[in-house]
Amino acid sequence: MSDFIELFIKQLQSPTLGFLIGGIVVASFGSQLAIPDSIYRFITFFLLMKIGLSAGIAIRNSNPTEIFLPALGAMLVGIAIVFIGQYTLGRLPGIKTTDALATGGLFGAVSGSTLAALLPQLDSANIPYEAWSAALYPFMDIPALVTAIVVASVYLTKKNGEASEKVEIWPIIKESLQSSAVTAMLLGVALGILTKPESVYESFFNPLFRGFLAILMIIMGMEAAQRMNELRKVAQWFAIYAFIAPIVHGFLAFGVGLIIHKITGFSIGGAVVLAVIAASSSDISGPPTLRAGIPSANPSAYIGASTAIGTPVAIAICIPLFIGIAEMMAR
Amino acid sequence: MSDFIELFIKQLQSPTLGFLIGGIVVASFGSQLAIPDSIYRFITFFLLMKIGLSAGIAIRNSNPTEIFLPALGAMLVGIAIVFIGQYTLGRLPGIKTTDALATGGLFGAVSGSTLAALLPQLDSANIPYEAWSAALYPFMDIPALVTAIVVASVYLTKKNGEASEKVEIWPIIKESLQSSAVTAMLLGVALGILTKPESVYESFFNPLFRGFLAILMIIMGMEAAQRMNELRKVAQWFAIYAFIAPIVHGFLAFGVGLIIHKITGFSIGGAVVLAVIAASSSDISGPPTLRAGIPSANPSAYIGASTAIGTPVAIAICIPLFIGIAEMMAR
Amino acid sequence: MSDFIELFIKQLQSPTLGFLIGGIVVASFGSQLAIPDSIYRFITFFLLMKIGLSAGIAIRNSNPTEIFLPALGAMLVGIAIVFIGQYTLGRLPGIKTTDALATGGLFGAVSGSTLAALLPQLDSANIPYEAWSAALYPFMDIPALVTAIVVASVYLTKKNGEASEKVEIWPIIKESLQSSAVTAMLLGVALGILTKPESVYESFFNPLFRGFLAILMIIMGMEAAQRMNELRKVAQWFAIYAFIAPIVHGFLAFGVGLIIHKITGFSIGGAVVLAVIAASSSDISGPPTLRAGIPSANPSAYIGASTAIGTPVAIAICIPLFIGIAEMMAR
């Protein structure tokens, strides 16, 4: 146990986390510092392309059937998280079911920045993982969003006593695939598989990755501090859920990953990736999709919960936690 | 012949092309992915500065008189392309002469992104070329734009039976020189000649070149797909012209380059540069200059033709084509 | 002496200066070239973070008490510059006292870009300096701004014969600390001290520093040319002050630095840093703080003086001057 705590604390000192906390402090202090919106957009594009490219290059040289079980696991976890949200958060006093579903959907969906923060730390910790495992992202992201929107629509139709009109699933999937985050990652994967982008990858995407990630962490930190105010306007249950849920979701997915590890050769590092994408909550593609899909849900509740608390918890607690566990298991 | 086809196909697999096609696919699929405008502007500035700096550093150590004949060739090709446009596209049924002239002017002018895409591929193919040859850019670009605007003015004056007022040429040249693209490249050339920018060049402009180029290719691809709709609104002849013209212009300039090769020591690689800048059509500086210079021409026609078809053809067909020819000649 | 002139001229050929002059020429020629605002903001953030990080990493491994005397010197110089402005510029015919105070405040405050331009040139000249010396920035910047605003308020209160209401100092300090420039640098210092950002620093901030600095120099040059027009609208004394003041302030601070050098082990290179931050005038954080703090002062006067003349003089004259002196002293 003391070993584990030691490993956990070492993770806490990583620069990634330092930059995140730096952003929180800076914004809390009311600084005028602002990273321009276009830079933020470029950085997220850059990071997801980089992750996609390296996954694609890896897939090119790997057995594509290996991904089947982990992808299925990712899907099931994404869907399960929505129902967990509905039956825990949604049952609490004063919480509207649609708000709970939207929050569950956002926490089931995946954060590109959390994923980007994880990978270099796995590398530093020398924990091997399937290079394609970042490609699990959309397999958890899209089912979670689709489930949240479909269940909310069914719920609202029933509640309003309307003749149940069928909810169309394909448009929701399409909108998720068209979102800038998922597109950037899939474009990277496709280019990694089909072309030979090694020269660009080695001269550009790989060396600049840690730097842009650090800047993104500052932005995420500033954003978390800023959204705190918004979160204060909604029921406290959202804050409590946002603190606990990433950890619970992480353990759920880590368990699923371990089972797949037993069945196939899926690595422990891969299980950590699965755990952290489950622990993460979407910050780019999820919010607009949910806003359009469940318009009556309160965005201050679900975006506030995710950005102000969910993402910091995923990065600051879940990443070191699951890396610590994996290191302990490796001994 | 089969050798040539093999070389041609190898070129088709380059990452540059992959990123271009990736952009086309992504935009055709209706993705929300968008590279912010300010990033696009910075990237074109960066690439042209880099090209200019390396040309300037090369000129510093070379005999400046060497550039005389190639520059003259570039000028003549640029002017010729406008007249080719007038007497081919302009003679087709339903095509306004001013539209044909503006299109010819844009195809005579030069694309910084196509030039940027060419140079690393020449390097990979180990085809030597005069390092200053990128500096031929303005020598083709400006004469083409000036010719198109002057000829259109003369034509309109005659047609409207007005007393022929003399068209002022200097303001058009000045506007071209003041355009952001030409300025960026000439600034790079000047700094390369007059200062010692090697430290900045080696630590910044050179290593990041391929990466920013890849991102620009994605933007160009998305843009091409987007402009297709606009091109559909105008006569089909523009699309046909846009497909054939880059290849014809490329061969014309390659021929001129070979003649200069015989006369002076101008390299085959230099002739490829001449061919590709002729094949390219302007995407940054040309459109606003033409819009102001020939206001009655329809921008949907000439910009659509250039961006939706001309640029992809120049990058995807003309670059591998002329590199393939040069490689065959080198055997 | 001829030695010194030689050293001075060598400094003049540095790329930094070339890019600055390039920007001036380009803008004077009326070019359309424009670096997007968001890129400018990102670059200044990047450079100040880099400077802060390297200072912070250095402080982590150094004796924090060393900084005490130099910081005190920086403070006194910052305050002195304001009074020098008041009693020289402010006494000239037709110059309003508040305008003189605001100008003095801006020239007492510090320019991140000038500081960024200095450090690589100190490195190239192999002049050792305390790595933490960049952290002297806020110790001169904030006192200068506070002094200017407080003295102006006292002056206006007296002049208007109002009952002297006490000027609050803390809000002014807070606003300075909250400015994006000071925040970025202090965030870098804090992260450098408290986390281990070496991996990010070596892979991102350090290699890209020279390149972004070069681009910032182009922007500063364009800006200087642009502001010239504004400066022409105000009394010529501002232009004359802006030319002489950086040199005078530089020598004042260099003298202070030499005294500290005698007392403690403070390096000659550190004295050059002190001299150049004194010579520099604020371009990011100063103007809005002064505009809010001394609303009746004419911003065209003080911003024009600083941007159009002060900054070019600091970069083009003061940096090579003090490096030349330090090199001569080292022989």
Added chain:
Amino acid sequence: MSQQVWKLVIVGEEILSKKIIKLIKAAGATGYTVNAAGGEGSRNVRSTGDPSVSHTLSNVKIEVLTGTRELADKITHDIATKFYADYSIITYIYQVEALRDHKF
């Protein structure tokens, strides 16, 4: 030389802009003008996950000139029905004088 036309202004969440434009075109307007905007109102919900710290303008202001009051009312009505319940959005209208040779 001039004609009286109606200017309808819509200020609402950026996320709605494509939908509102679609609706404006469907109603038969000859055009529209869009501005990025920021603001606060009585509902003031945020609809994106994009960082607010970067001063994103998360609203959009859409202006439509219409030749008749009916057309403007139809657009207002369509927007009210579709978006008033769940989104931050306001609309208002006034008369302006446009050059006669442009058809609205």
Added chain:
Amino acid sequence: MSQQVWKLVIVGEEILSKKIIKLIKAAGATGYTVNAAGGEGSRNVRSTGDPSVSHTLSNVKIEVLTGTRELADKITHDIATKFYADYSIITYIYQVEALRDHKF
């Protein structure tokens, strides 16, 4: 379906935007809309050190809909007292018709 309200427009230096918004809220308005703007006027001072070459929009346009003329006049008056002497700023007002179900 509609109500007459006043639309007050303020165009001034970007640096004032937070202060003006504070003042608008303090006066009791239900909301405001902000646009980035550029421009020139009779005073035309620049308030930032940010590069003008990069085409920064250094002004801001703030629009406030108020239910009463008094509220608009109060805001105008507060702005005039505080900022007219030292800053580039103009204000003007006109009547528009807003949907009745939004409270101003």
Added chain:
Amino acid sequence: MSQQVWKLVIVGEEILSKKIIKLIKAAGATGYTVNAAGGEGSRNVRSTGDPSVSHTLSNVKIEVLTGTRELADKITHDIATKFYADYSIITYIYQVEALRDHKF
């Protein structure tokens, strides 16, 4: 405390903005305000080669307050003569009430 002035609004292609501003100043207006804008109209031509995929706002909205109707009409007329034939552009005008102490 107030004066009736005319507010002339011009929405057109971004590429024209410098030329329009020149013309406004030449006509004798005391100032103008510019906003980046997007939009579609009956002509709707694009004038730049810049990527449209990046949501560039390729229009510009220019507002001019004038003390007299004549001045506004002169500006409108100049714009119409110079740009209506070849460019996407609209203009319209209405009356607003400005603070008396600013000269227009």
